[in-house]
Amino acid sequence: MKRNIFFFLFFSVGVAVSAAPKTDSVRVLDAVSVQGFGRSMIDRNTVGTVYLSEEAIKKIPTLLGEADLMKAMTFLPGVIMTSEGSSGFSVRGGSPDQNGIYLDNALIYNPSHAVGFFSVFNNDIISDATLYKGDIPVSFGGQLSSVVDVRQKEGDMKKYHLQGGIGILLSRLMVEGPVWKDHTSFIISGRRTYFDLFLPLVNNNDVKLHFYDINLKLAQKIGKKDKITLSGYMGEDVFGIGNRGVRMNYGNKVLSLVHSHYFSPEFALNTSVYATDYNYELGTESAAFGFDWTAGMTDFGAKIDGALHIGDTSAFQHNISFGYRSTFHRYRAGNINVRFKDVPIDGIENRTFSQGTFKAWENSIFAGNDQKIGEHILVKYGIRLSTFTNIGQDSVNMYDENYEHTSIKAYGKGEMFHTYFGWEPRIGVAYLFNKSMSIKANYSRTTQYSQLAQNSTSGNPLDVWFPANPYIKPQVANNFALGFFKNFLNDEWETSVEGFYRALTNVIDFKDHSNLLPFSIDGSPATGLYGEIRKGQGYAYGVEVMVKRNKGIVNGSVSYTFSRSMRKIDEVNDNKWYPAPYDRPHAINIMLNIKPHLRHGFVFNWVFYSGLPVTYPGGKAVLLDGFVIPVYSDRNSQRMPAYHRLDVAYTLYSNPKSKKRFKWDLAIGVYNAYARKNPWTINFIDQRPEDGDISKPAKSYAEMIYLFSAIPSITFNFKW
Numbered sequence: 001m002k003r004n005i006f007f008f009l010f011f012s013v014g015v016a017v018s019a020a021p022k023t024d025s026v027r028v029l030d031a032v033s034v035q036g037f038g039r040s041m042i043d044r045n046t047v048g049t050v051y052l053s054e055e056a057i058k059k060i061p062t063l064l065g066e067a068d069l070m071k072a073m074t075f076l077p078g079v080i081m082t083s084e085g086s087s088g089f090s091v092r093g094g095s096p097d098q099n100g101i102y103l104d105n106a107l108i109y110n111p112s113h114a115v116g117f118f119s120v121f122n123n124d125i126i127s128d129a130t131l132y133k134g135d136i137p138v139s140f141g142g143q144l145s146s147v148v149d150v151r152q153k154e155g156d157m158k159k160y161h162l163q164g165g166i167g168i169l170l171s172r173l174m175v176e177g178p179v180w181k182d183h184t185s186f187i188i189s190g191r192r193t194y195f196d197l198f199l200p201l202v203n204n205n206d207v208k209l210h211f212y213d214i215n216l217k218l219a220q221k222i223g224k225k226d227k228i229t230l231s232g233y234m235g236e237d238v239f240g241i242g243n244r245g246v247r248m249n250y251g252n253k254v255l256s257l258v259h260s261h262y263f264s265p266e267f268a269l270n271t272s273v274y275a276t277d278y279n280y281e282l283g284t285e286s287a288a289f290g291f292d293w294t295a296g297m298t299d300f301g302a303k304i305d306g307a308l309h310i311g312d313t314s315a316f317q318h319n320i321s322f323g324y325r326s327t328f329h330r331y332r333a334g335n336i337n338v339r340f341k342d343v344p345i346d347g348i349e350n351r352t353f354s355q356g357t358f359k360a361w362e363n364s365i366f367a368g369n370d371q372k373i374g375e376h377i378l379v380k381y382g383i384r385l386s387t388f389t390n391i392g393q394d395s396v397n398m399y400d401e402n403y404e405h406t407s408i409k410a411y412g413k414g415e416m417f418h419t420y421f422g423w424e425p426r427i428g429v430a431y432l433f434n435k436s437m438s439i440k441a442n443y444s445r446t447t448q449y450s451q452l453a454q455n456s457t458s459g460n461p462l463d464v465w466f467p468a469n470p471y472i473k474p475q476v477a478n479n480f481a482l483g484f485f486k487n488f489l490n491d492e493w494e495t496s497v498e499g500f501y502r503a504l505t506n507v508i509d510f511k512d513h514s515n516l517l518p519f520s521i522d523g524s525p526a527t528g529l530y531g532e533i534r535k536g537q538g539y540a541y542g543v544e545v546m547v548k549r550n551k552g553i554v555n556g557s558v559s560y561t562f563s564r565s566m567r568k569i570d571e572v573n574d575n576k577w578y579p580a581p582y583d584r585p586h587a588i589n590i591m592l593n594i595k596p597h598l599r600h601g602f603v604f605n606w607v608f609y610s611g612l613p614v615t616y617p618g619g620k621a622v623l624l625d626g627f628v629i630p631v632y633s634d635r636n637s638q639r640m641p642a643y644h645r646l647d648v649a650y651t652l653y654s655n656p657k658s659k660k661r662f663k664w665d666l667a668i669g670v671y672n673a674y675a676r677k678n679p680w681t682i683n684f685i686d687q688r689p690e691d692g693d694i695s696k697p698a699k700s701y702a703e704m705i706y707l708f709s710a711i712p713s714i715t716f717n718f719k720w
Contacts, residue, residue, distance in 0.1 A: 042438045042485050043378070045430040046135055046442075047134075048092075048481055048500065051130050056072070067123040068123065070119035070121065073148070074089050075607065076559075077559040077587075078498075078561050078563070080584050084708065091134075092500055092563060093564070094145030094502075095580070099146045103256075105256050105274050106254040106276045106299075106301075108252055108276070109252065110250065110280075112237075113211045113235065114195070120235055122174075122189050124174040124189050126152065133500075137382075137426070138321065138366040138367065138368040138384045141364050141366075141446065142362065144475055153176070154217060154219045155176035155217065155218075155219060158178060161175070172192075173189065174187065174189035174190075179218075184218070184219065187216070187217050188216045191212060192212040193210045195209045208240040208241075225262045226260065228257070228260075229256075229258045231255075232255045232256070233252065234253050234254075236250070237250050237251060248281065250279065251280075259272070269306040270306070274301050274302075277299075278297045279295070279296035289338060290337075291338055292337045296332040299327050299330075303323060303326075304325075306323060307319070308322075318369055319369065320367070321369075323366055325363070326363045327362045327363075328359070330357065330359055331357065331466055333358065335355075337350070338353070362388050363389075365385050366383065369381060369382065377431060378432070384426070386421070388419065388449040389419045390416070390417055393411065393414075396471065397471070397530050398470070403534070422476075425443075426445075428441065437487070439482075439483070439485075444478075445477070445478050446476070447474050447475070448474060448475045449467060451467070453465075453466065453510065472506075472508065475505070477503065477505075478502070480501045481500045482500075483497065484498075492551045495546065497544070499543045500540075509536070509572055534569045537568055540563065542564065546560075547559075554594050555592075556591045557590075558588075558590050558591075565582060566579060566580060573636075578635040581613065584611070586608070586609070587608065587610070588606075588608040590604070591605050598653065603648065603651075603669075606646045608642065609643040609644070610639065610643075614639065615633060615634070615636055617632050617684055644676060645672040645674075649668065649670075651666065661719075662720055665718075666714070666716050667714070669712070670711065672709065672711060678706055680706050680707050683702070684700065685702075685703055
């Protein structure tokens, strides 16, 4: 049985207004392709680093015609979306919480909108983004797999511009310009969906689903050597099914203040303070009980980082980076209110529980150098030293080697009761055979102190963040990468082969049938959040191959990734190795751009992934009363069907030779053009006889749920 639960309108129309490009931006970056910089990928000492510009993201057709940074990431080698429609992604076999997503220095804890159908990044205000796959710079820490560094635009200090879009499901508007010409600028953008206005027409479940977000950035020049920028983000999602009593709200808030001082063209220093808040709420109401869950995560921090360039000769260059980062974390693991209506526990109708509020202070100091030795050798090296201190008031549950609860240790308010120390070296080397060929290798050690307890891969924001403590050690990854790069025909063609291996220690997972709540419905004692955790080890390895053409009427790229990601956790799968939840051995990405005429362009993107690992029931036991108990196979020993889809787009441009200021284009696209029904979840159902005769066997069948069929979109853009 198949069900399509995608009940949004399949057709969206957008109108966009785009300003002329600025030429006086403080931070000038050339437009780049989705993968690489041409020859600069040869002579840059980086492995697994991808640069994305605003224009590169716009060239990739995505869901409902919206250019989306996080969706664009999933077209890159080694990056795989966790599920259809989700903004979460896995990098080289890692889990989504092992990716650090930064917006102007501040960490975004949940990058999803509309339960994963969109991301929090409005492309109208994004300047550029860099993805580091394992080869993470010393200035970043706290994540095992990758870092996405996103920068917002600065407003034009000379002229006012307007850019926006109007569609059936989503509208957006961006305004920028000078506050004080040549000294102060602003840029502000906003988006708002109105799915909820149309859902009653196609669904009678009283469904609510909408989101909004606002981005803001102010820039102030002070003299010739100083600049201050203030940037912020605020967004919220609302989801609910009224007749089922289900509601879910969540949102992010980010604020960052940066002071940049340029001592000389070779030496600059940035000082920043930032705050980020992620909060979420889940509630349900039934005839038996009501349930409310509220939780969140808050950071306050500061960072100082400097950059120093020494040497201008081709054989002698040093690019030195150094700095310090300090962050105070506040983990709100969950406040729960339960209202029992029929048979209350111990005769109490209402109960309020708390998973607790945890506090921690994370500090790091770092320094690194990119050095050129002669004409052919590039070397980079650095060290990041970090500390993570738990702060009271807190009560820590302790367990023995058999995970049996032994004691509770209480710590007073403000007491610093435990500290972890981490050392995270980085080293890389590149050999340049000539201007068109190089080989590179690097090693990095990364440490992650904040853990995520997540019960779904489908974008469900019911996430429980919690810190390492005396019982749970921080996760550590040792990353190795080797890459070979070769360009042909004056950089018209790029080829690359990259291999990677990651060894993981202190990996965590939840035991079978774990209970993340601080109570049990039947009144039996609950073990607490940490008592449900089991620890172990893991590894991931793979090879990424890419061929890309940068020029010509027909251009694009083809990439193939083979990778494996495995785990071995105490008391999980009989202590045997099993595939990690995001283990997808094969991934293929084909991106093709065809422009036979100045006024006509075509885009074709095809993606293929191996199916996600799952645990299916291998049998069942039928009790005397007819109740069926499934008997499951080994953890993640089966796979869902393979995922694949084709996205196509056609763009009609206005006459590029026209001298008129008004420019326009009309883009028509289809997401999942051949309507592949990719499985989102597969449920196994045992249906008991309708007449209630328990002597008759239950009817068993599998039900596949998929999200999307083919989704067309039309967008009209113009520049003025």
